[in-house]
Amino acid sequence: MAKLATDGRPLPSPTPTTQAFFDAAKDRRLILPHCPRKGYFFYPRSHCPCCLKQDWDWKPASGRGTVYAFTVDRMGHDPNLMNWVPYVVAAIELEEGPRMTAIIVDCVPEDVRVGMPVEASYEDIDDVTIVRFRLA
Numbered sequence: 001m002a003k004l005a006t007d008g009r010p011l012p013s014p015t016p017t018t019q020a021f022f023d024a025a026k027d028r029r030l031i032l033p034h035c036p037r038k039g040y041f042f043y044p045r046s047h048c049p050c051c052l053k054q055d056w057d058w059k060p061a062s063g064r065g066t067v068y069a070f071t072v073d074r075m076g077h078d079p080n081l082m083n084w085v086p087y088v089v090a091a092i093e094l095e096e097g098p099r100m101t102a103i104i105v106d107c108v109p110e111d112v113r114v115g116m117p118v119e120a121s122y123e124d125i126d127d128v129t130i131v132r133f134r135l136a
């Protein structure tokens with residue numbers, strides 16, 4: 001069962017592998033796993049998904065990207081998010097290459113189109129900071 005915020009929303013539980021990502025988000029910085037041979041990847045995991053080596057490191061990312069695909073949750077598929085519908089969930093193609101799934105904030109769903117430029121935004125919920133995106 002997911003950890004819930006005081007406002008009822010589900011929260012991620014940082015792990016030793018992902019803690020640096022959430023620490024950077026708290027400082028309003030986006031960082032991505034970077035393999036010295038294959039470059040950036042996302043999501044964070046113990047082994048590079050291309051070469052399977054573990055010597056990757058974190059590198060800063062611009063926080064800029066474009067909407068690769070999106071959907072609008074109007075029904076609250078997670079009952080804990082019923083108070084937040086409608087909201088846009090998007091696959092963001094980052095400038096660095098990887099795609100990141102995130103909620104697009106500060107817009108109405110009808111404003112979002114595939115290919116639109118977006119930039120990272122950060123939301124503090126209790127003691128965790130979540131990476132969101134907004135239209136740039």
Ligand SMILES: [Zn+2]
Binds near residue numbers: 035036037039049
């Ligand atoms: Zn690699």
